Amino acid sequence: MTAITPALWVQEELLAGRSLQPTQEQATAYAPANIALSKYWGKRESQFNLPLTGSLSVSLANHGTHTQLSLIDAADHQVYLNGVEQAGESAFVVQLKAWLSLFLPTGISLRIETRNTIPTAAGLASSASGYGALALACNELCGWQLDYTSLSALARLGSGSASRSLWHGFVKWQAGEAANGHDSVAYVLPERWPQLRVGILTVSDAKKAVSSREGMGRTVQTSALFKQWPAQAASDMQHIEQAIMENDFVALGQRAEHNAMSMHATMQAAWPPLVYWQPESLAAMQQVWELRQQGLEVYFTMDAGPNLKLLFEAANTATILQHFPTLEVIQPFADPS
Structure with a gap:
């Protein structure tokens, strides 16, 4: 029996019946950063990025990540962060390409332009909003029409806290129990706190x-x-x-x-x-x-x-x-x- 991998799970379960080919030339998305009020710290499984416990956050409105994806005729993806092209061997780009390879067919290259309105990698959840915006943009680019809870599982494979960065407001990420993480998803709480x-x-x-x-x-x-x-x-x-x-x-x-x-x-x-x-x-x-x-x-x-x-x-x-x-x-x- 073949062990399930993140790529197999994404392609055969999460995206079952959906095309992996982009259906349009360009897509844009925004995802807010989030601050965990109850923290995510510790994994029960690292390949699927599964947490030991659930967590609960509040999103930061217009502080987050804007991402634009464009199909390009090139041998590889081109990644720009805050207007600066990133080296292909950088940890940031290597991780991003690994995430895209979970579902994007070989031979398709993207120009990925990401702009953070919060400091990058300084403990302000920029990776969470980054992968949140990427998941939303890929959903549009490929025409999947996935709901946000399903997209939270895809974003989680890039950054655990990204599962909470698709919504505004209070968001709860369930730890789940399944080995493939299908139940380790997030959802928005109905309560609002304007003050x-x-x-x-x-x-x-x-x-x-x-x-x-x-x-x-x-x-x-x-x-x-x-x-x-x-x-x-x-x-x-x-x-x-x-x-x-x-x-x-x-x-x-x-x-x-x-x-x-x-x-x-x-x-x-x-x-x-x-x-x-x-x-x-x-x-x-x-x-x-x-x-x-x-x-x-x-x-x-x-x-x-x-x-x-x-x-x-x-x-x-x-x-x-x-x-x-x-x-x-x-x-x-x-x-x-």
Whole structure:
């Protein structure tokens, strides 16, 4: 019996009955970046990019990735990131080509032009919005007419968090149980929170030395604290979803911040230790804690990078900006147009 591979699963199950040939010359798409309130950290299977636990995020409106795909007469794909052509042997291009090879027939070459409106590879989920936009653009280019939940499985094969970057709002990614990951998909939650604000506090926009994928693997393999993480992550996600349903900001903020700090603790207990923070990151955390002691309801979350994402409500925006004047404030539930 032939073992199922991601390419076989994509072509024979996900895209069953659909043509793999592009049906038009060009396609464009946009996908928002997302910030996980309950984090994805650790895989149960790496080939299909399957997580140990589910996760829950909020999308960042007009902060994300714009992608244009064009058919070209060339021997290979051409990849441009923020207007700069990328070397074919770069890790970014190698991974992108591997993802395209899951479904695109040999002999078809694309010019791929991607523009991020967030810093690339600095812990601000640019790979998530990147593969989200690619999945949406390929859906249009090839005329598949897949629904977003099906596309979330395709995007996941490029970047796990990309499964959550197809929608605006709160998005939940199910861990699933199937070996081929057909049930490890995302869907948007119906709840909206117009008063919720996310503030991006950029400590550094430099590419991080250790990628999320590499850091995740090191943590799973070497961190003694990681064995406690899956149970906590599952509990945190349940409580965060409940806080969203009840519009309970304090419960949301407390759980999201604790979840992020716990994830970073597992990294720091890895060997060699993984510390994505910069001194400015820690100073910002301490400032948030001091403001809470003064009665200001503000919390933070952090992914695998040095930058903080502050969580607060609209009524506190002016006060927050007094303390963090360089903060970029995002309204996740603003009209996407």
